[in-house]
Amino acid sequence: MLKPHLSTFLLFFLLQFSLSTVRSATLSADITALKALKAAVKPSTIPPSSCLESWDFSSDPCSLPRLTHFICGLTCSPDSSRVVSITLDSQGYSGTLTPLVSQLTQLVILDLGQNFFYGTIPPSLSSLTQLQSLSLRTNSFSGYLPSSIGNLKSLQELDLSANSLSGYLPNTLFSLSKLTRLDLSFNNFSGQLPKLPPNLQTLAIKANSLSGSISKLSFNGLTQLETLELSANSLVGVLPGWFFQLPSLQQVNMANNSLIGVEIWKPDKECSELVAVDLGFNKIEGYLPVNISEYPVLASLSLRYNRLRGPIPLEFSQKGTLKRLYLDGNYLSGTPPAGFFAVPGGVAGSFGDNCLQTCPASSQLCLPSQKPGSVCKQMYGRCAWINARRAVAVKPQARDGDENSA
Template sequence: MASVSRRVLLALLLPVLLLAPRRAAALPAATFPGDKAALAALKSAVAASSVPPYSCLASWDFSRDPCAAFPCGIRCFSPAANASQLRVMAVALDPAGYSGALPAVVLSSLPFLASLSLAGNRFHGALPSGVPLQASLRILDLSGNAFSGAIPASLFTAASGLQELYLSRNGFSGGVPPQLALLGALSRLELQHNGFTGSLPSLAAMRSLYHLDVSGNALSGPLLAAPGLLPPSLLSVVARNNSFSGPLRAAALAALPAVRVMDLTGNAVSGAVPGAALAHPALQQLRLGSNRLDAVEAAPDGGSSSQLVELDLSGNRLTGRLPGCLAAMPRLAAVALDRNRFTGGIPDRYAARVAAQEATDQWVPFARLMLQGNYLCGALPMQLRQLKEGGAVVSLADNCLPRCPHKFFFCQGAPQKDHATCPPKCEASVHRQDTLLRMP
């Protein structure tokens, strides 16, 4: 996304705030004993052999006051002007390969904790159960570890103020807990590359959620077969490499009026690509490659109002002629229709878009046009014959184009199909071309 996430800002600010022990020492207060105990429990839960001498955790010496003397990894504040003790508001360990469990006391005994990041380490085991997240917690980043088991539903309550949750690249299993929908303030949810199974619970109540990524799991069931599963606030839905099935319904897309990125690559979505997807008022990237789609409906306005910049329908079961409406989409620059069952010729308007050197008042050029692995036939449009390598990326390999020699860079790769596997109309088209070539 274009905006910088809070955890990136936190990572930038923490070194400035944490590497100033003199300022912390000048405060007339010490770390609250319960907070110090929770930090000590966190360090004790990490195997000493996994703590490099140069690491942040190695510098935690509990003979000194954490808020005053720890050079990194924590951030403290005074909850009131006349407070006698400092409270821990952020814990961010460096990705040094720490191995251990997450003690329940870290989640239960730091009532002012706003951010917890253990990302990029080797923490393992199950997350503590029976311990709800503190209402103060805004960012929880456990990504890139080895946590396993089911996510405890007890972590999530309506009192939570959590805004960003990162659990990607772990070994979590079981279902995605429906209690996630209680997180009314959550804006980013990243669960990718785990072992989650079952269907995705309804997240429609999460009216602040704008980014959802559940890629690389084993989730199944319909995702966009009907409205009501996802919240209308979403800008990005990424669900690559799962087992989601069912059709892609126009009504479900209409219920996501702000969505800009829709990536369902590598699932089992079936039926037609609805014309509403091609004319969506906000959608810019639509990636539906490697599914079971069998048709493309025409855009209701011929494609002229489309906001699409990228369209990937590769590796499906699409038949018929190449969709003419794509050539009318003004912002479309990357088109992948390869590895389908398209027949007929290459539209002249496709050739004009890919051969253009610069944008016109109506459209931008195609920078990428992937048509290989279909049953296209007929003559190559003249504008394609004039293409030079180094410009647009184009592939017509593995089609039914006998007049597509390897001297053209876009014909290189897999050879053209044998005539026996091509549609009969392609054979007739070849004979007509030969007749025209022989005419005086």
């Protein structure tokens, strides 16, 4: 008969063995994929204190408790058999993304952001049909965005910003029917915008090489789009009137493109949520679009450094929600409405570097100084400029032409 202390020790050992057996059931294909993922990273870029350093395959990846091995970077399913999340720490890992990651078929989150991964995005990622969030942001991935990305039907967030990806955006993006957030900023994508996923709430593709005009086909059905960031591209043409009537649109930034015009239709004042618009540093011509002042919650507007001319509409100064107004760097003429200067600090912004007359030098809004008269004469023509100055002297609030067109 066993002694009591030996019996207790044996029972404890058997219990631990039983638990380790139950909890050491990570699918072999998942283990193979994890091994390949780590092997594709240069060992010299894996610091001692990092998550990848703790990936020691002498232990089962999903075994519990994790005291020394696999202490971070991955999450397993409740039954400890499948890997459902990989979120690597930002430690400067350098390497490629192995195609074998496709074996992690229960993966819901894949985040390798803010490291130095390079090479192409493997098309085999399309096998991860359960994936809801994919982030490869701030790495050095290059090449095309695989058209097979459209197979990720569960994807809700896709962030590939700050890489070196190039080529046209695949039409298969439209197939990502559950996608609500798409960020492809700071890459080298070119060509026109394709038809966009229908449930997008946030779209950011700034600082690329997109070209062509804004097409209704691309935005058709986007009833939930709230934030649009397309600045610093090569977009051309006229921004059409339907654009600002997308029903959920709140923030628009299309600065630093080559747009030549903008149409503003009167809004549905009960439904419009448009808060901020930045169309600065384009080539927009014509008069300031007065209809934009009718958007009920508009708080910030920038049309700086375009080719706009004529007076600043009185309606702009009467809009109580407007807190930021940047109109500098155009060819605006006449006298700015007095309402802008009635309440000190009421509106922030700039009317400087225009052709305005009698803009109060004491106001920050009138900085920097106006363009030389010779530049304004060249824009308006000598006689028209002289007549404009005379009109200001007689009727300070006179307005040129039809400011409803832009």
